[in-house]
Every structure is written in structure tokens, then in C-alpha cells.
Amino acid sequence: MTYRALKYxxxxxxxxxxxLPKEExxxxxxxxxxxxxxxxxxTVLNLLTLDKNDNIHRLGTGxxxxxxxxxxxxxxxILDIDDDxxxxxxxxxxxxxxxxxxxxxxARADNAIRDYNAKVTEVFESLKLQEDGTYDN
Numbered sequence: 001m002t003y004r005a006l007k008y009x010x011x012x013x014x015x016x017x018x019x020l021p022k023e024e025x026x027x028x029x030x031x032x033x034x035x036x037x038x039x040x041x042x043t044v045l046n047l048l049t050l051d052k053n054d055n056i057h058r059l060g061t062g063x064x065x066x067x068x069x070x071x072x073x074x075x076x077x078i079l080d081i082d083d084d085x086x087x088x089x090x091x092x093x094x095x096x097x098x099x100x101x102x103x104x105x106x107a108r109a110d111n112a113i114r115d116y117n118a119k120v121t122e123v124f125e126s127l128k129l130q131e132d133g134t135y136d137n
Contacts, residue, residue: 001086
């Protein structure tokens, strides 16, 4: 998902409610909050790293770590999280901005996180991820 698409989805979720702020710095700050929430609740596959020189957010599975996602700079930038989680970020941002539907947006985000975590667990089990970062065949 691109940063532009994230803004469109978030604006759509907020229809009939508060509007998404026009200031790019505000939207990016809200995305940073959403990234932090997501990184704490999910083992984001494309954020897994064994490189201790990365900007590490927290420990992950085995020897893996979860690096901190990069914020986009341009509207065409691809979000630095797995595609499914772009919709979670949009729901979280909507929950931060909404005046009337905070719980609805938060619940949508939490449900999508549970679904995503179930998928990740299936991937790890099917690949038999080893602690040293290798996979059983």
C-alpha cells in the first residue's frame, strides 16, 4: 500500500466524522504512532531482521529482532509494513482522529492484527523457522 492510498483509506473511514488533518507532518506523526502500536502487537514479517545495526524496535522470534519501520517521505512511497497492516494503520489513524467512532476503528484494527498474527504463526510453523534464522526443509 502506498502512503497516498493509506491517506485515502483513512479519509474514507472518517467519512461523516472528523476529517484527516491536511498537515503532512501531523499525518506522518499519526502514522508513526500506528507503526509503534503495530510493531508492539505483531511480528511484522518484513520488519524481521538479524542485523543488530538496524534501528531495532524490539526482540522478535528466536534471534530475530523487529526493526523500526521507516516513515514515508512521498505519497508514492510503499509503506514499510506488510500490505495487510496498511489497513490496520489506516484504522488506527482513524481511531486517533475520530470523535464518534474511536472504538469501532480500534476494534477493526485489533481484529485485523489478530488475523495477521494467525497468518504469521502459520507461516512460521510451515517453514519451521529456526532460532539462527534458517529454515528446516
